[in-house]
Amino acid sequence: MSGLAERLGTRRWSATLRTWSLTRQFAVTGSAIMLFAMIVEGVFTAELISKNTIERNGATTALFMNSFLSPLAHHIAAGDVLPAEKQAELDQLLDKDDFEGRFPHLEIWKGDGLVAYSRSPELIGRRFEPPPGLVEALNGEVSARYTDLAAGEHVARGFTVRYLEIYAPIREQHTGRIVGVAEIHEITEPLEQRLWHLRLNSWLARISITALIMAGLFWIVYRGNGIIMAQKRQLGERVAEVERASRHNRILRNRIQHASSRASELNERFLRGLGADLHDGPAQLIGLAALKVEHVRLAGFAQTREMELQALDSLLADALHEIRDISKGLVLPEIEGLPLPEVVRRATRVHEKRTGTTVSLTCEDFPQSLSNAVKMCAYRFVQEGLNNAFRHAGGNDQAVSCKFENGALRLAVEDSGGVDRGRPADRGSGLGLAGLRERVESLGGTFRMSKASTGGTKIEMLLAAAGGDQYE
Template structure:
């Protein structure tokens, strides 16, 4: 597959991800609407599992049960029923569990100052594995049979409304989970595609570097040899010798340029000797070109890592050094590359002006975005810390297993 085709697929995935995120936001609004409907109901509402453990309770329900929502959720509803009424409540709950017919009971709660009579009405559904219970404080009411019939009808209506809202709520939750799963799949595809694009680019770089080294490099070497021989053959022509020497120097410079471009496109050392030696070589080259002191500490059990992983870390390191030259004004750089409990950890510190917060968050900063993308492609993380006039530190950690481990290393931003 060609590089432009992969980039087109990446664009399509980004559009799809944006659509999925919008759909999830709309679903969250609907979920909030049903949550508000439940919470603002004029009667106490409790949703429990078939084991009687409270899963949700609305505002009126907290007032009737006499506790904060955080104290009620996760506890059995029967714990808030007086011991003297437990048998009545247990029979009521058993009737709910035995079928999908509405069960009712009345429980008297006596306090030090007053007494209350709570009317419970609820139903359990097998399909949703939960019970919905309405609670009404009927203390002091003298209800005629007709009024009680009306009250029961109203409770049934409220229970039906709550059940309908709850079903729609569950449907929205199900849709939300589907959108979330689709988004996760899409993001996974995007990461794989990004990895493939980087791999294709590296393959193209390798091919171009090989062509430059093998073809252009050899031609320049042959040309240099011929010019040198011509200078020897016409050694008695001083002006011609001077001209050929100048040509030979220019060719030598061209050969060195070709070697530099070839190594930057794809360092041979990375493929032959591995990541550790490539990092050390790049640090020395950086020091030669920039005049900035660059010290390295490398502690790896294996010099040669996975090819794609090594390429990602090496490119991140190149970009980090490039940022030091362009932005930091530093005079020294410290580079650490170590293995730590299953993680490959790269740290690049400088003593420059320090990166500003807005620079770290700048969406136009393609260098930082590219480094982060390379790290995340392999399940890793990238962090950048800085303080004014105290330098900048870049931390990259990538799992050597190719997936996140239980151990979570915390890099310190302290100098």
């Protein structure tokens, strides 16, 4: 159960962290790590400072004690205890207030744990377990440590206050041989105050440096997080834009596929209609003319032959006229190299000439060239739009307008409504509104039919005015 609880707690903490910003994550985790590192390093450094300070203090005290104990080295070496007169001299020296106030106790040890001198007379001549500091001093090192109140010599005197014990070797002046060890007890209050100030200054410096480092790192992370978030927003906007463009491209692709399918269907329908027109019109007339040829051949009189020839000529002329009428709607005028306003004007003039009606034309100049596919689409749009206006509205108030708006061509044909004439303006020339829609959408444009403000019908196409041969 405890393992499961730990895993659940870890997962919740990870989930919480993921909801935080990078700056907040760094502020929390970075502060915790820096605080832990500062505490560990501070404790280690404080111990090192304390140790070095105590050792330096012990070395200074040992040097001071050696100045008045070294003359007693030969007396210490001569016997187990210091002679009485030398003890009296030391007692007199150590009884001074300034000395006794700092160093209340002093012992001189022999190598085997024998006390040769002590400020406590009851210890002189007694043996105790050699303390660790004594062993180190006998090896020539100065040792400083706090009093072990459980040591035998301290128990014998009833010590309850911890002093700083400093062990210093006593050497003969000429040989340098260690003949004894001086153990001096120093009051710890001055040392503790000095250590407290050193630790305080060390911690203040450490906290200040850590705070500066943390502030600098936090500023860097904060600034980096701001840049990352800005780039993330930009990336999100670009991804959204790409998605929108992708959706739009899919819609256009579907439109183009549908338009291509419809264009093929309309083309087949147009070809069937064209075939029917040729079969029902010129082909019938030509077939009838072929029969008339046989009549001419069998005619017995010149007058009869002349009448048959005239009928044959009339049939062939009608067939030729039918073929020409059908061909007019199949062939576009030469528009390559013409600007769009001129293409629209040609389509308008052709319609006026064929129907005897008037068309109001408003067309702006275009700042860029258009592909032939766009110009052919515009021509057919105007042609079919005007044909429908003539067929269904009697050609009343026919109007054509073309504008260039935001990089796109907007072309419109409208009328004011009227009486249906019931016949096309030009036989075989119309593609129908469905064909126009497919043609416009196949180029990526939009086709719309609505009611005009004059009460008639308005058809409108909007097509990107791409330059060059983009659509070809």
